Amino acid sequence: MQRISLAHGEGGEVANELIQKVFIKSFGHSKHTQFDSAILSLREQTIAVTTDSFVVNPLFFPGGNIGKLAIAGTVNDLAVSGAIPYVLTAGFIIEEGFPIKSLKDIVKTMAEEAERAGVTIVAGDTKVVEKGSADGLFINTTGIGIVQEKRLQPELIQEGDSVLISGTIGDHGVAILSARQELGLLTNVQSDCASLTGIIHELLEEVKGVRIMRDPTRGGLATTLVELCEDFRFSIELDEDLIPVRKDVQGACDILGYDPLYLANEGKVVIIVDSNEEQKALALLQSYEIGKNAKVIGKVASCEDESGKLLLKTIVGTTKRLNRLAGPLLPRIC
Amino acid sequence: MQRISLAHGEGGEVANELIQKVFIKSFGHSKHTQFDSAILSLREQTIAVTTDSFVVNPLFFPGGNIGKLAIAGTVNDLAVSGAIPYVLTAGFIIEEGFPIKSLKDIVKTMAEEAERAGVTIVAGDTKVVEKGSADGLFINTTGIGIVQEKRLQPELIQEGDSVLISGTIGDHGVAILSARQELGLLTNVQSDCASLTGIIHELLEEVKGVRIMRDPTRGGLATTLVELCEDFRFSIELDEDLIPVRKDVQGACDILGYDPLYLANEGKVVIIVDSNEEQKALALLQSYEIGKNAKVIGKVASCEDESGKLLLKTIVGTTKRLNRLAGPLLPRIC
Numbered sequence: 001m002q003r004i005s006l007a008h009g010e011g012g013e014v015a016n017e018l019i020q021k022v023f024i025k026s027f028g029h030s031k032h033t034q035f036d037s038a039i040l041s042l043r044e045q046t047i048a049v050t051t052d053s054f055v056v057n058p059l060f061f062p063g064g065n066i067g068k069l070a071i072a073g074t075v076n077d078l079a080v081s082g083a084i085p086y087v088l089t090a091g092f093i094i095e096e097g098f099p100i101k102s103l104k105d106i107v108k109t110m111a112e113e114a115e116r117a118g119v120t121i122v123a124g125d126t127k128v129v130e131k132g133s134a135d136g137l138f139i140n141t142t143g144i145g146i147v148q149e150k151r152l153q154p155e156l157i158q159e160g161d162s163v164l165i166s167g168t169i170g171d172h173g174v175a176i177l178s179a180r181q182e183l184g185l186l187t188n189v190q191s192d193c194a195s196l197t198g199i200i201h202e203l204l205e206e207v208k209g210v211r212i213m214r215d216p217t218r219g220g221l222a223t224t225l226v227e228l229c230e231d232f233r234f235s236i237e238l239d240e241d242l243i244p245v246r247k248d249v250q251g252a253c254d255i256l257g258y259d260p261l262y263l264a265n266e267g268k269v270v271i272i273v274d275s276n277e278e279q280k281a282l283a284l285l286q287s288y289e290i291g292k293n294a295k296v297i298g299k300v301a302s303c304e305d306e307s308g309k310l311l312l313k314t315i316v317g318t319t320k321r322l323n324r325l326a327g328p329l330l331p332r333i334c
Numbered sequence: 335m336q337r338i339s340l341a342h343g344e345g346g347e348v349a350n351e352l353i354q355k356v357f358i359k360s361f362g363h364s365k366h367t368q369f370d371s372a373i374l375s376l377r378e379q380t381i382a383v384t385t386d387s388f389v390v391n392p393l394f395f396p397g398g399n400i401g402k403l404a405i406a407g408t409v410n411d412l413a414v415s416g417a418i419p420y421v422l423t424a425g426f427i428i429e430e431g432f433p434i435k436s437l438k439d440i441v442k443t444m445a446e447e448a449e450r451a452g453v454t455i456v457a458g459d460t461k462v463v464e465k466g467s468a469d470g471l472f473i474n475t476t477g478i479g480i481v482q483e484k485r486l487q488p489e490l491i492q493e494g495d496s497v498l499i500s501g502t503i504g505d506h507g508v509a510i511l512s513a514r515q516e517l518g519l520l521t522n523v524q525s526d527c528a529s530l531t532g533i534i535h536e537l538l539e540e541v542k543g544v545r546i547m548r549d550p551t552r553g554g555l556a557t558t559l560v561e562l563c564e565d566f567r568f569s570i571e572l573d574e575d576l577i578p579v580r581k582d583v584q585g586a587c588d589i590l591g592y593d594p595l596y597l598a599n600e601g602k603v604v605i606i607v608d609s610n611e612e613q614k615a616l617a618l619l620q621s622y623e624i625g626k627n628a629k630v631i632g633k634v635a636s637c638e639d640e641s642g643k644l645l646l647k648t649i650v651g652t653t654k655r656l657n658r659l660a661g662p663l664l665p666r667i668c
Binding site: 006009010012013014015016047049050051052053054055057087089090091092093122123124125126127128129130132133134135138140142144218219223262323324325326330331332333 | 340343344346347348349350381383384385386387388389391421423424425426427456457458459460461462463464466467468469472474476478552553557596657658659660664665666667
């Protein structure tokens with residue numbers, strides 16, 4: 001068994017061998033699997049549910065692989081919703097001929113990242129398609145989290161609230177570009193791909209007045225904040241000078257004509273918090289290795305803005321309105 | 335907007351348009367979407383979770399399409415676990431150039447089937463890959479169900495328990511073969527693709543002594559029962575003569591060398607029930623249109639069988655042991 005064959009996708013003897021030797025070896029065998037569904041008892045009444053498919057190209061990149069991304073991405077969606085990630089499901093669509101070795105490496109990374117994030121993978125599925133019908137491997141992860149009593153309070157967002165980011169932006173986007181060798185130059189940029197459960201959980205425990213959080217993935221920080229402004233009808237003014245960007249990320253962007261504000265991040269959280277709690281939140285973020293470059297990057301400019309604008313005070317002192325990512329930028333970034 | 339472009343997968347303006355015009359139009363807009371995860375309050379403490387990716391080829395076939403299959407398949411996995419399907423998530427991986435019209439048709443079917451099954455689609459995700467990197471459309475659906483107090487009791491399985499199937503087997507497999515025009519002949523066989531929530535819910539309400547259920551999808555009735563026998567360490571004897579198979583399905587199998595016992599079903603349930611309740615269960619199944627061809631097809635031969643054997647009493651009177659589906663049969667049947 002060195003490469004995936006179509007028989008691995010058909011639910012028979014060969015598929016059973018794949019599940020035993022690759023998946024159960026890493027994820028463990030749960031008694032839940034006696035049923036067609038995983039059966040779970042919940043300690044609380046309110047759950048959060050999120051789903052994501054991962055199609056990143058290439059599958060392995062500096063700082064991670066598709067498996068790490070799938071776990072971290074889903075766990076982070078739950079965490080920013082104020083939920084503690086509880087269980088995940090994992091669905092694999094595999095191209096015929098895919099190396100079993102690579103699959104094992106990816107699944108092993110998933111198991112490690114899930115352990116780090118404190119979640120269990122309780123249900124899985126594998127499908128195999130003919131050579132040429134998929135590009136190597138796609139993974140869907142769906143996550144269920146337990147919503148904490150100490151909920152986010154977007155309804156309390158008010159003028160003057162602070163906007164914080166937990167670290168430098170655009171790292172994941174440039175790491176992927178670098179892995180695709182589209183940069184035409186060498187960079188040492190690693191993807192920031194990481195689970196944020198620990199840092200977010202402590203933030204919600206220790207800091208009162210956290211209004212809302214988001215993980216700025218596809219579409220980058222700008223698109224994420226535009227959506228937030230539109231959904232909740234307030235406006236934000238960011239200060240370009242304060243937004244942390246690695247020099248090599250900015251350099252790569254300058255050469256290729258990308259804007260770090262629109263590049264994907266996979267281990268960052270953007271937080272809106274009561275300005276009175278801003279410094280406490282900042283200190284807490286900075287006490288973590290993954291939050292050491294955290295910064296206050298702007299503020300809520302108005303909380304009664306029907307059109308929900310995202311404004312950027314540029315380095316030269318002008319103010320411009322930012323929109324969603326408009327056209328094609330970087331396909332298959334996650 | 336007639337065909338899917340890479341920009342539809344990038345989380346920007348174009349992606350937003352796709353979500354608004356295709357998905358929200360059919361699935362509706364939920365207030366849950368204000369967060370990165372759907373937030374749900376549960377009425378009970380115990381949930382069932384299942385995940386499946388669908389890669390069926392072709393996407394449209396007699397009796398359904400990939401969307402109907404995705405909903406029914408996931409809902410049925412929950413139902414046979416003794417849970418009432420509650421919410422679903424849907425993840426779409428779309429090939430660049432895919433017709434928006436087809437996507438709309440599929441999504442509309444999903445919304446209809448979800449309504450029929452009484453579930454809400456609470457979270458979604460779309461990714462787009464370059465032309466040639468996927469075959470049209472893949473869908474992952476993950477389902478959460480509420481486990482009922484009246485649980486299945488596999489621990490009570492005993493010698494003499496009856497094995498029932500809710501209708502003819504192999505219909506879905508032959509419908510897909512027919513749609514692929516691999517039969518070289520015309521058949522009128524429709525896929526049995528359907529949600530079984532109603533019929534299973536009533537069965538669990540009305541019939542005491544339902545030990546366990548399964549939906550015999552990939553790998554067919556034989557593989558499903560082999561897995562059950564191995565997991566719970568009992569043996570089953572099926573009576574070949576009693577297993578309902580449509581004449582045209584049997585005919586297609588005879589010509590092509592397939593065995594209906596190993597062909598996929600997408601709207602059937604196999605049930606192990608106390609023999610005293612067998613007739614009541616049978617009558618209840620037969621009172622439904624989708625259960626009108628239900629039959630008792632065998633019995634539990636021994637409940638202390640470490641090796642968990644599935645035996646078939648053939649039409650000619652011999653008894654043979656059935657194994658899992660062994661090699662490649664029908665890739666991308668679901």
